[in-house]
Amino acid sequence: MEPEAKRVETGLRRAALTMGLIYWAGVFVFSSVLWGIVGTNPLESAAGKLIHYTICAPLTLGMAAALYHQHRWLGRRGEVPLGWLVMLCFIMSLAAAPVWALVGFGVYSFWIAPLPAIWNWLDFGYDMVYGGGLFFGWSCLFITLLYSFDLRERERRLAALREEALSAQMRALRYQVNPHFLFNTLNSIAGLIEEGADDRAGRMVMSLSTFLRTTLALDPMSDVPLSDEVALQGDYLAIERERFSDRMALRIDLPDELRGARVPSLILQPLIENAVKHGVGRATGRVEISLTARREADRLRLTVENDMPQGDSAAAGRAVTVGTGLGLRNVADRLRARYQGAGVLEAGVLDVGVLEADLTGGPVSDGRGVSPLRYRAALDLPFLAG
Numbered sequence: 280m281e282p283e284a285k286r287v288e289t290g291l292r293r294a295a296l297t298m299g300l301i302y303w304a305g306v307f308v309f310s311s312v313l314w315g316i317v318g319t320n321p322l323e324s325a326a327g328k329l330i331h332y333t334i335c336a337p338l339t340l341g342m343a344a345a346l347y348h349q350h351r352w353l354g355r356r357g358e359v360p361l362g363w364l365v366m367l368c369f370i371m372s373l374a375a376a377p378v379w380a381l382v383g384f385g386v387y388s389f390w391i392a393p394l395p396a397i398w399n400w401l402d403f404g405y406d407m408v409y410g411g412g413l414f415f416g417w418s419c420l421f422i423t424l425l426y427s428f429d430l431r432e433r434e435r436r437l438a439a440l441r442e443e444a445l446s447a448q449m450r451a452l453r454y455q456v457n458p459h460f461l462f463n464t465l466n467s468i469a470g471l472i473e474e475g476a477d478d479r480a481g482r483m484v485m486s487l488s489t490f491l492r493t494t495l496a497l498d499p500m501s502d503v504p505l506s507d508e509v510a511l512q513g514d515y516l517a518i519e520r521e522r523f524s525d526r527m528a529l530r531i532d533l534p535d536e537l538r539g540a541r542v543p544s545l546i547l548q549p550l551i552e553n554a555v556k557h558g559v560g561r562a563t564g565r566v567e568i569s570l571t572a573r574r575e576a577d578r579l580r581l582t583v584e585n586d587m588p589q590g591d592s593a594a595a596g597r598a599v600t601v602g603t604g605l606g607l608r609n610v611a612d613r614l615r616a617r618y619q620g621a622g623v624l625e626a627g628v629l630d631v632g633v634l635e636a637d638l639t640g641g642p643v644s645d646g647r648g649v650s651p652l653r654y655r656a657a658l659d660l661p662f663l664a665g
Contacts, residue, residue, distance in 0.1 A: 287428065287432055290428070291347070291424070291425070291428050294424055294428070295343050295421060295424060298420060298421070298424060299336070299339055299340070299343075299417070302416075302417055302420060303332050303336065303339075306332070306413060307325075307328060307329075307332065310328060311325065311328070327386045327387065328386075330386055331382055331383055331386045334382050334386075335375075335378065335379055335382055335410075338375045338378060338379075338414065339414065339417050342368075342371045342372075342375070342414065342417070342418055342421070343417075343418075343421045345367070345371065346364060346367065346368070346418065346421055346422060346425065347425065349364065349367060350364065350425050361422075361426075364422050365419070365422070367418075368415055368418035368419060368422065369415060371414065371418060372411045372412075372414040372415035372418060373411060375410065375411070375414045376407040376408070376410045376411035376414065377407060378410075379406065379407070379409075379410025379411070379413070379414070380403050380406035380407045380410055383406050383410070384402075384403065384406065461491075463552055463555075463556055464483075464487055464518060464519075467483065467518070467519060467521075467522045468480050468483050468484060468487070470522060471483060471521065471522055479521045479522070480521075482521055483518055483521040483522070486514070486517055486518045486521070487518055489514070490511075490514050490515060490518060493511065493514070494511070494544075494545060497544040497545065498544070501544065502541035502542055502543055502544070502663065503541065503542065503543075503544045504538065504539050504540070504541065504542075504665050505533065505537055505538055505539070505540040505541070505542050505572060505579075505581075506533065506538035506539070508542050508544065508545070508546065508547055509531060509533055509547070509570065509572075511545070511548075512547050512548065512551045512570065513529075513531070515548065515551060515552075516529055516551065516555070516568070519555050519559070523555070523559045523560075523566075525565075526559060526562065526563075526564060526565045526566055527555070527559045527565075527566055527568065528565060528566070528567045528568070529567075529568050529569075529570075530567060530568070530569040530570070531569075531570045531571075532569070532570070532571040532572065533570075533571075533572050534572065534573075534574075536574070537572045537573075537574055537579070538665075539664065539665030540572075540574075540579055540662060540663060540664065540665060541663040541664070541665055542579070542581070542660065542663075543613060543614075543617055546581075546610060546613065546614075546658065547570070547581065547583065547658075549606030549607060549609055549610050550583040550606075550607070550610065550656045550658075551568070551570070551583060552606055553583075553606055553607060553654075553656060554568045554583055554584075554585035554654070554656075555568070555585075557585075557587075557654070558585030558586055558587060558654060559585070561588045562586065562587075562588050563588075566585060566586040567585070567586055568583070568584070568585045569582075569583070569584045569585075570582070570583050571584075574662055576662075577661065577662050578659055578660065578661065578662055579658075579659075579660045579661070579662040579663075580657060580658065580659050580660075581657065581658040581660070582655060582656070582657040582658075583655070583656045583657075584629070584653050584654065584655045584656075585653065585654050586652075586653055587628070587652040587653060587654050607624060607626055607656065610624050610658070611624045614658070614660070618660065618661060621660075621661050622658065622659065622660045622661070623658070623659040623660075624656070624657070624658055624659075625655075625656070625657045625659065626654075626655070626656040626657075627654070627655060628652055628653070628654055628655075629652065629653040629654070629655050
């Protein structure tokens with residue numbers, strides 16, 4: 280038997296024993312009250328009833344075992360008809376009723392009222408109906424217990440399937456990052472080779488190898504300290520600095536109290552790539568890329584900004600367009616899967632305020648062009664302490 284199935288069976292057995300004790304204790308109290316009403320001292324009859332119940336208790340255990348195995352057998356066939364189980368309860372209760380009545384007659388005659396035994400068919404029939412009702416009630420309770428365990432097990436399996444599906448989704452989204460990043464980096468290496476900078480291209484290849492080895496070791500389902508994530512992006516920028524060393528500046532503002540905050544691994548990668556490709560790559564002058572982290576109550580805000588090419592409105596429009604590309608859509612999808620709607624990505628052009636680009640391709644609000652323009656991508660996440 281599999282460990283999980285054994286665990287469920289053990290839990291069901293314990294629950295059945297507990298429920299059986301509670302059930303028969305309730306019957307004992309109820310019958311004592313009834314016997315007291317008809318004139319029998321409950322204290323004098325208590326010992327006899329305990330003997331009666333002790334002798335008949337194995338019947339309830341046998342009925343429970345029969346129902347359990349029948350339920351399992353039907354479950355393997357993919358069907359568990361409730362009507363058949365109830366009918367089985369009724370049949371077993373009819374079979375157990377005479378045993379209950381005979382044991383009750385013997386206990387009453389020789390323990391509770393030690394007088395010459397007088398057989399009375401009416402009393403015997405009453406005991407059969409009463410005992411059959413008790414067994415049927417117990418059987419129905421046990422069926423309820425079986426179905427409740429089935430429901431909990433089904434919910435557990437559904438939760439496991441949902442977790443597995445979420446894990447697969449997160450891994451698929453994370454694994455989209457590496458090909459996207461690799462494509463951009465190989466383009467950068469090709470650019471260096473075209474420029475004749477073979478030594479720099481070689482260093483870039485070695486840095487790329489080290490970076491990929493590090494990223495492949497990361498678990499897409501595990502969060503990492505923010506300091507590790509920022510350090511990883513620093514390694515990536517070291518690769519790009521080989522190509523853009525003359526016009527790329529980096530500024531990182533990471534307060535010490537936020538270094539241990541937990542964030543999804545490589546969540547900043549597409550934002551940094553976006554800043555390099557569409558900021559540094561399209562500019563002729565020096566471009567600053569800034570990465571800042573701030574805590575606002577129970578939220579963590581991570582912001583990546585970069586200078587934009589200046590000169591005309593087309594540049595601003597182009598920056599908004601890149602903010603709706605594959606990389607940022609991937610980030611938005613990962614946030615949605617990881618935080619169930621509690622994580623937000625905002626991306627847009629900065630002038631006096633912030634123009635937010637609708638990641639679904641919606642319109643962008645108007646703003647006045649103010650030079651220099653900057654592009655901002657910000658993550659608003661639940662703050663998770665390390």
